[in-house]
Structure formats: structure tokens, C-alpha cells
Amino acid sequence: MFDPTAFDNMKVVLEGALYDYDLNREIIITDRNDLINMAKMLRLFNICFSLPHIQRQQLSAKIELESKLENFTAELLSGSNNNPGLAGCYLKLQFFIIQKNEQIHFETVQNLFSQIWGSTRKITQSVQYNPLDEQQTITNTITIDFGRLITENQMDDLIEIIAVMITSLEEAYNYFSKHP
Secondary structure: OOOHHHHHHHHHHHHHHHHHHHHOOOEEEEEEEEEEEOOEEEEEEEEEEEOOOOOOOOEEEEEEEEEOHHHHHHHOOOHHHHOOHHHOOEEEEEEEEEOOOOOHHHHHHHHHHHHHHOOOOOOEEEEOOOOOOOOOOOEEEEEEEEEEEEEEHHHHHHHHOOOOOHHHHHHHHHHHHHHH
16 A cells, blocks of 8 residues: 555545536536646646536636655655645646637626635636637636645545635626626
């Protein structure tokens, strides 16, 4: 038997909480990936989900947990004081909205997500579109980056983050249902 890493423990908590929401029909899990990159020696786990009353193509979210080699070794070698500040994982949240390519939507989304997540979070938007599409709809990817490691001490925060992600999806849905 092996001693689970911080990544393993956080992944289990995150996955369990998300599947509880799915079983309660509060969200619909649409994709799940649990990857090990042997070339870079990193682990990556992500789950995509949407709300049951929304077409998942229109509005969805992804939560991603990543542990790099330096995080893993810092945890395994913590007894040797080999930079224990690197023990933990990186957390990234993404929201995907199919919308019209209008400036007001980008500004509203930025304000909405800043209100929900706080002004100290790094919130970025990137756009993907088909230049031959006559409807001029785009996929807006909103990324929330915490800019720091998440440790096992913040395990309860992971569950709270899921609830805030659901609120973010609901608020975005409310806006875009009134302003298509």
C-alpha cells in the first residue's frame, strides 16, 4: 500500500463532491480526465460539467487540478526540508460560454466574475471563433487562476469552490438568457 499524495487526496475530495452534485441532479458531469504525463512527470485531473437546465454546448465549466514533479518531490522529501513550500497542487477553473461577439458581453462577464470571485483573482477571457461563421458566435473561455499552490489544508475550500462555480454558471445563464 502506498501513502497517497496531496494530489491524490485533493482529487478524491474534489471528485467525490462533484459526483455528489451530479447524483443530486444539481450538475451534469460531461467529461472527466485523469492523466499522467511521463515526459514532464506531472499529473492532471479535470472534470467538466454544466447545469441540468442548460445546453452544455452553450455554457459549461471545468475544474482542473495539477501536480508537477517539483510538487511531488517536495512532498516526498519533506523530511529533508527540500523546499516544503512546493508541496501541493495548482488549481485552475474555466468557464465556456458560446455568445455573440459583442464588447458589452465581455465587459459584463468580467464584472460578473469579478463580483463573484473577488477582485484579487486573476480572471482572463480568451476567444475562439470560426471566421467563416455568418452568425458571429464565439466561444469565450473565462479562466480563473489562483496564482498559488493549493495544499491539503485548504481541502474544505475545494468543496466551497464547486458551489461558487455553480453560482457562476447560474449567474452567467441568467445574464445571457436576458441578453442573447
